[in-house]
Amino acid sequence: MSELDISKLPKGGKGFVHDFAADQTTFKGVPWGKAMMWIFLLSDTFIFSCFLISLMTARASTTAEWPYPSEVFGLTAFGVEVPLLLIAIMTFVLITSSGTMALAVKYGYERNRKMCAWLILATAIGGLTFVGMQAFEWSKLIFHDGIRPWGNPFGAAQFGSFFFMITGFHGTHVSIGVIFLFIFARKTFRGDFDVGRRGHFTSMKSDYKAIEILGLYWHFVDLVWVFIFAFFYLW
Amino acid sequence: MDEEYNNNKIETKAADSSSGSYAPSADSIPASEIPEQELYHAKSFWTRWVFCQDAKVIGVQYALTATAVGLIGLVLSWGMRLQLGFPETFSFLGPATYYQSVTMHGMIMVVYLLTALFLGGFGNYLIPLMVGARDMVFPYLNMVSFWMFLVAVLVLISSFFVPGGPTGAGWTLYPPQAILPGTPGSEMGIVLMLVSLSLFVIGFTMGGLNYVITILQARTRGMTLMRMPLTIWGIFTATVLALLAFPALFVACIMMTLDNLLGTSFFMPEIFTMGEQLGTTGGSPILFQHLFWFFGHPEVYIVALPAFGIVSDLISVHARKNIFGYRMMVWAIVIIGALSFVVWAHHMYVSGMNPYFGFFFATTTLIIAVPTAIKVYNWVLTLWRGNIHLTIPMLFSLGFIVTFVNGGITGLFLGNVIIDIPLSDTYFVVAHFHMVMGIAPLMVIFGAIYHWFPLISGRHLNQTLGKIHFWISFVGAYAIYFPMHYLGFIGVPRRYYEMYDSPYMTTGVGLNQFITVAALIVGFTQILFLYNIIHSAFYGEKSEKNPWKANSLEWHTPEMPPAHGNFGKDLPVVYRWPYDFSVPGVEREYIPQHVSPSEVPTAKVEKT
Numbered sequence: 001m002s003e004l005d006i007s008k009l010p011k012g013g014k015g016f017v018h019d020f021a022a023d024q025t026t027f028k029g030v031p032w033g034k035a036m037m038w039i040f041l042l043s044d045t046f047i048f049s050c051f052l053i054s055l056m057t058a059r060a061s062t063t064a065e066w067p068y069p070s071e072v073f074g075l076t077a078f079g080v081e082v083p084l085l086l087i088a089i090m091t092f093v094l095i096t097s098s099g100t101m102a103l104a105v106k107y108g109y110e111r112n113r114k115m116c117a118w119l120i121l122a123t124a125i126g127g128l129t130f131v132g133m134q135a136f137e138w139s140k141l142i143f144h145d146g147i148r149p150w151g152n153p154f155g156a157a158q159f160g161s162f163f164f165m166i167t168g169f170h171g172t173h174v175s176i177g178v179i180f181l182f183i184f185a186r187k188t189f190r191g192d193f194d195v196g197r198r199g200h201f202t203s204m205k206s207d208y209k210a211i212e213i214l215g216l217y218w219h220f221v222d223l224v225w226v227f228i229f230a231f232f233y234l235w
Numbered sequence: 236m237d238e239e240y241n242n243n244k245i246e247t248k249a250a251d252s253s254s255g256s257y258a259p260s261a262d263s264i265p266a267s268e269i270p271e272q273e274l275y276h277a278k279s280f281w282t283r284w285v286f287c288q289d290a291k292v293i294g295v296q297y298a299l300t301a302t303a304v305g306l307i308g309l310v311l312s313w314g315m316r317l318q319l320g321f322p323e324t325f326s327f328l329g330p331a332t333y334y335q336s337v338t339m340h341g342m343i344m345v346v347y348l349l350t351a352l353f354l355g356g357f358g359n360y361l362i363p364l365m366v367g368a369r370d371m372v373f374p375y376l377n378m379v380s381f382w383m384f385l386v387a388v389l390v391l392i393s394s395f396f397v398p399g400g401p402t403g404a405g406w407t408l409y410p411p412q413a414i415l416p417g418t419p420g421s422e423m424g425i426v427l428m429l430v431s432l433s434l435f436v437i438g439f440t441m442g443g444l445n446y447v448i449t450i451l452q453a454r455t456r457g458m459t460l461m462r463m464p465l466t467i468w469g470i471f472t473a474t475v476l477a478l479l480a481f482p483a484l485f486v487a488c489i490m491m492t493l494d495n496l497l498g499t500s501f502f503m504p505e506i507f508t509m510g511e512q513l514g515t516t517g518g519s520p521i522l523f524q525h526l527f528w529f530f531g532h533p534e535v536y537i538v539a540l541p542a543f544g545i546v547s548d549l550i551s552v553h554a555r556k557n558i559f560g561y562r563m564m565v566w567a568i569v570i571i572g573a574l575s576f577v578v579w580a581h582h583m584y585v586s587g588m589n590p591y592f593g594f595f596f597a598t599t600t601l602i603i604a605v606p607t608a609i610k611v612y613n614w615v616l617t618l619w620r621g622n623i624h625l626t627i628p629m630l631f632s633l634g635f636i637v638t639f640v641n642g643g644i645t646g647l648f649l650g651n652v653i654i655d656i657p658l659s660d661t662y663f664v665v666a667h668f669h670m671v672m673g674i675a676p677l678m679v680i681f682g683a684i685y686h687w688f689p690l691i692s693g694r695h696l697n698q699t700l701g702k703i704h705f706w707i708s709f710v711g712a713y714a715i716y717f718p719m720h721y722l723g724f725i726g727v728p729r730r731y732y733e734m735y736d737s738p739y740m741t742t743g744v745g746l747n748q749f750i751t752v753a754a755l756i757v758g759f760t761q762i763l764f765l766y767n768i769i770h771s772a773f774y775g776e777k778s779e780k781n782p783w784k785a786n787s788l789e790w791h792t793p794e795m796p797p798a799h800g801n802f803g804k805d806l807p808v809v810y811r812w813p814y815d816f817s818v819p820g821v822e823r824e825y826i827p828q829h830v831s832p833s834e835v836p837t838a839k840v841e842k843t
Contacts, residue, residue, distance in 0.1 A: 004266075004268035021460070022459060023454060023459045023462075023809070024265075024267070024268050024269055024452075024454050024455070024458070025268060025269065026452065026460065027451065027452060028268075030452065032372040032448050032452050032453065035448050035451065036373065036444045036445075036447075036448045039447055039448065039478065040440070042478070042479070043440060043443075044482075046479050046482035046483070047482040047486060049482075050482055050483050050485075050486035050526060050529075051486055054486065054490070054501070054522055054526070058517075058519065058522070063505075063517045064517055149493065149497045149498075149499045150497060150498040150499050150500070150515075151514075156517060157499070157515075157516055157517060158500060158501070158518065160499075161493065161499035161500065161501060162501075165490070165493060169489075201375060202275075202373075202375040203275055203375075204273060204375075205273070
């Protein structure tokens, strides 16, 4: 079998027509796992879109007034009321972890095992920090401010419902990502991707390409957070 | 034709620039760009037949599970028909059980039977074989997909045994009634239904990603998208629809589960029940309807598109003629799929929405009739002057065309707001959707089983039993659903446990009894079919290789039934589309896809 040289394929509109008229693969040079992740993320986008569109509908149609986010999500630091302080830090941490992930992918393709592994670990710790701060935020909202999924003292009951559901669903995504990042960090340190060690469940060979696929997922989770941030905290 | 030649030119040019790696018409073999797939080779009985990673076995597992749960749906419909036809004689079904039967029948048939059978069953079995792959691209994920489906089915079945029984909210599960006391199954039943649906979506996503990537990225050399059998096009487009439509159902399920268990108010307005005010406030039941139908309408095409694809192949093979307008057929499938995302609110004309919305959705709905009509014309034109063999798959295909046209035309009635409003929630609607997405796809499923059974088992199904099965099912389906159109016109509402002495029941009583008798006869005929399958699998007449003289790759494996890895040592190379029947200038009556042009030099074919 000969590796396909994608640089020799036609570009632009002609390339589009060529690829869709070609045999074997439609996305030339794209590994199966990467193509799968893109399609999965498209499907997941629809899930988050449904959540956020439902949120917009609820905000437009509730009878009670929608709570004022700067007030609800404020935090007192050194005796000063700072609106959105915690969220700003959380967002910063998550987006930074996207940066370390991108570097990990780069070092992975350069076969720099050590750097790659440390950067994946850094990403995992960033993600874990995010989830930890989210747990802190949840507990503050629940125990300190008395916000519950079924009602809250600030206004419309749907505020708490949507908040816990959407951030919870996103937090689950982050947590799953963190678990995989830790597993991948271990696999990279052990050199699985260099020797092509076989997976425990799938019995397929490990490859550095997998890091890029996990990276796609991680960037997606961060991107979704930007939208949640915009719709929940800034709107 | 012009377009085809243009495409060809571009392809030739591209081939030049990529130093001859593509050769569209010559005999040379294009270079392989996909590494040879590593397969998991089962070592024990458990990994070979139970936790199996071979798509063919997974397909059969899907099909058997779907059929088993479908039989439960069938039996539930008998209970409903007995109640409707003879309310005094058979009173064992109380109102609550009646509603539970209606709900479970609907949900089982639409999601757990038809979707799982077409995509999980036929998809798994046929995709790798037809595109020339050794297996699905992620065999392990594929296995997990089936087991998720099985768990979803078990959760669904378990709701029959919990306090309060399964939900009786109707298959649309509209809140607030679905989770309020007074609706049967509002305790545990509805929660189990929602959990089961969520599990189904998760499991389906795993399988669906496999189907899509196998078709896009794992075709064999020479297999371009426009050389794929229409079966694959139908399954492919339906899977894409499912991956984009199921998220809405998933979200709706999560929100309703929270409304039920945590007391949130996503879908629950301020409401009084049994003289007491519930704690809910300000939610929107209409939001659920939007989410549900954003899933629900594409779901119709998730069931219909694989049927369109499969029936095209059956008609072509059994009429010994190439499919008329192959490219038109492909584009029609794709356009129908795209349009199906912008028509969902035609299920909600009576929800009190803005009249301009109704105008928009009626327009988009009626536009779907155009590509659909193209398909019907092309099936008929394929038959025209073809060498029609009245085999059982062909009989079922003909039955499909007639039934589909029938159900499609009543769809035009219901797509118009002014006609839909008086007919809404009557038996006319029941007749319409059973014809178009119940009977019509089932005709294709039956035809496909008679067609591919020799491939799967190496034996033929019994032809006599098959003919009896076809005629009773076909005529019986009309005996059941034709009278229902009339019942709908005189205003009989659907989902009513009993009509008592309503004025329209003077003519309705006799019809209802007639329908019930017909339904029972058709139902029992399916047992004959099951007997045929089980008996023939062991004692049926042995089939020779490629009994229908088809061209597509699944019939040209070294062994029949195909072994693990499908194609032996080397994957086949494809030179043509799968519809080269009765080609002028060639002695042989059909040219399989892997026959190179130099083997049939006299063939007068422009381009395939």
